[in-house]
Amino acid sequence: MIAKHIKEFSKNAYRYDDYTALQQDIAHYLVSHITTQPKTILDLGCGSGAVFKNITWQVERFTGVDSAQGMCDLHPTCKEVEIICEDFEALTLLSKLTPPYDLLVSSSALQWANDIKALISKMVFTCKEGAFAVFTDKTFETIYAMSHLPTFLPNAKSLAEMFETHFTCKYEIKTFRLFFDDNLSKFRYIKKSGVSGGQRRLNVTQTKALIQNYPHEYLEFEVLFIWGISKIFQKVNKI
Ligand SMILES: C[S@@+](CC[C@H](N)C(=O)[O-])C[C@H]1O[C@@H](n2cnc3c(N)ncnc32)[C@H](O)[C@@H]1O
Known part of the structure; x- marks a missing residue:
């Protein structure tokens, strides 16, 4: 399903x-x-190609994985690019890939994983290095506090610790604020941006109350950035 x-x-x-x-x-x-200009890249949750569009060096092979066909259809195409429309947690995914990849990358997508720890433990074998940006639990903090709902987003520190078991890495936690003219625009943004859970968990009255009473001119976001070399790759190559 x-x-x-x-x-x-x-x-x-x-x-x-x-x-x-x-x-x-x-x-x-x-x-x-x-900083390494990786030639072969695997992008989990590639969407419409934000990662690929930001690559400034020549790549030999770029494989993007995304389970939303509508997003895959928007990804740039060229002879170096292959898009696989598949759940990145699917057991069948590995058989469709051709590792090793110089880089395993994922931007704004891993927060959707049902089990991010299991996913990274499995995918670390496919790559030499990794680069990840993940939305964390301080995203929409005020909304979650006001609505008394638990966030589905992971905690930055626990995530960083999990990545550190697999990668010799550096990390950065960045906060962002997006400003809006009114509260309705903020809630429209949440629905359309793909950062929320995609599930309606508040009833109409609760949603209206939240839209009326939200106290800030901005929405808040927190993102964990990780860049690192696979420890398995280092061990095998005695680096
Ligand atoms: C917020 S978008 C980010 C897209 C792109 N990486 C970017 O930076 O703009 C998240 C993407 O992850 C994809 N996604 C979410 N869960 C997924 C899963 N389990 N398997 C594959 N793709 C998934 C969505 O379809 C969506 O395209």
């Missing part, structure tokens, strides 16, 4: 780039801090 948020991504794909200046900035920041 296709997850609700994947259906949302496919449905809203045509306007994804209009609502996601933040995700574009995140992908730019992530890619611009990769």
Whole structure:
């Protein structure tokens, strides 16, 4: 069964780039801090190509994986690019890939994984280095506090510790604020940007109350950035 948020991504794909200046900035920041110019790249949750569009060096092979067909259809194509429309947690994915990849990358997508720890433990074998940007639990903090709902987003420190078991890495936690003219625009943005859970968990009255009473002119976001070399790769190559 296709997850609700994947259906949302496919449905809203045509306007994804209009609502996601933040995700574009995140992908730019992530890619611009990769110093090694990797030639073969695997991008999990590639979407409409924010990672690929920010690569400034020549690549030999770029494989993007995304389970929303609408998003895959928007990804740039060229002879170096291969797009696989598949759940990045699917057991069948590995058999469709051709590792090793110089770089395993994912921008603004891993927060959707059901089990991010299991996913990274499996995928670390496919790559020499990794670069990841993940939305964390301080994203929409005020909304979650006001609505008394638990966030589905992972905690930055626990995530960083998990990455450190597999990568010799550096990390950075960055906060962002997006300003809006009114509260309705903020909530429209949340629905269309693909950062929320894609699930309606508040009833109409609760949503209206939240829209009326939200106290800030901005929405808040927190993103964990990780760049590192696979410890398995280092061990095998005695680096
Ligand atoms: C917020 S978008 C980010 C897209 C792109 N990486 C960017 O930086 O703009 C998240 C993407 O992850 C994809 N996605 C979410 N869960 C997924 C899963 N389990 N398997 C594959 N793709 C997934 C969505 O379809 C969507 O295209």
